[in-house]
Amino acid sequence: GAVVSQHPSRVICKSGTSVKIECRSLDFQATTMFWYRQFPKQSLMLMATSNEGSKATYEQGVEKDKFLINHASLTLSTLTVTSAHPEDSSFYICSATEQNNSPLHFGNGTRLTVT
Amino acid sequence: ILNVEQSPQSLHVQEGDSTNFTCSFPSSNFYALHWYRWETAKSPEALFVMTLNGDEKKKGRISATLNTKEGYSYLYIKGSQPEDSATYLCASPTTTDSWGKFQFGAGTQVVVTP
Numbered sequence: 001g002a003v004v005s006q007h008p009s010r011v012i013c014k015s016g017t018s019v020k021i022e023c024r025s026l027d028f029q030a031t032t033m034f035w036y037r038q039f040p041k042q043s044l045m046l047m048a049t050s051n052e053g054s055k056a057t058y059e060q061g062v063e064k065d066k067f068l069i070n071h072a073s074l075t076l077s078t079l080t081v082t083s084a085h086p087e088d089s090s091f092y093i094c095s096a097t098e099q100n101n102s103p104l105h106f107g108n109g110t111r112l113t114v115t
Numbered sequence: 116i117l118n119v120e121q122s123p124q125s126l127h128v129q130e131g132d133s134t135n136f137t138c139s140f141p142s143s144n145f146y147a148l149h150w151y152r153w154e155t156a157k158s159p160e161a162l163f164v165m166t167l168n169g170d171e172k173k174k175g176r177i178s179a180t181l182n183t184k185e186g187y188s189y190l191y192i193k194g195s196q197p198e199d200s201a202t203y204l205c206a207s208p209t210t211t212d213s214w215g216k217f218q219f220g221a222g223t224q225v226v227v228t229p
Contacts, residue, residue, distance in 0.1 A: 004158070006158075032214075032215055034215055034216070034217075036219075041124075041221065042221055043119070043204075043218075043219040043220055043221040043222065044204070044206075044219040045219075046209075046216060046217070046218075049215070049216060093158075093159075095159075095215070096215075097214065097215045100214040101147070101164070101166075101214065102164070103149055103151075103161030103164050104149070104151075104159075104161065104206075104215065104217065105158075105161075106151075106158040106159045106160075107158055108156075108157065108158045109158065
């Protein structure tokens with residue numbers, strides 16, 4: 001089955017530093033990947049749609065300069081949290097789909113803690 | 116209903132008992148409804164993709180029904196086992212223009228006790 005790999009699974013960083021999270025589709029090509037954020041006891045909130053070879057599409061209220069997305073190849077999308085602050089501490093998870101009308105395949109997620 | 120909502124937020128089930136829970140979604144401009152199972156320390160796993168009103172899908176002891184006219188889906192677990200313990204998410208596309216943009220419910224956390 002289709003597998004999405006996400007790294008790192010857990011990261012602790014200091015305020016002001018940047019953190020990069022990688023999302024890879026291991027056995028299929030994904031022209032589009034999705035980045036979600038989850039706060040405790042809340043639903044997965046779509047942050048942005050990552051498009052291979054073009055700019056990401058951000059959801060309303062998501063700062064594109066804070067959350068940089070790069071989708072340089074058909075199997076890799078990265079999310080960089082720039083100048084991280086404690087309020088950026090959250091659970092981030094990516095997903096991709098093989099084709100329209102197919103289910104989403106998720107990475108394992110990244111728990112980010114900013115101290 | 117403007118958002119995807121799930122109830123209850125959590126439930127405890129005795130091993131061997133059956134249970135069910137609900138996902139409500141906007142019924143206007145319906146396109147699809149997904150169910151996912153999310154076990155601790157793992158990634159969410161797709162259970163069902165449902166598109167037709169009246170659809171009923173089954174995977175082992177787990178089944179789901181869909182009512183697109185009234186905007187709800189039920190997920191049933193028959194004869195619950197400890198390995199069924201997980202958070203069950205439902206999701207519906209927010210737009211038909213771009214597949215994959217989903218609105219998720221907050222999930223129903225199921226705990227099956229031996």
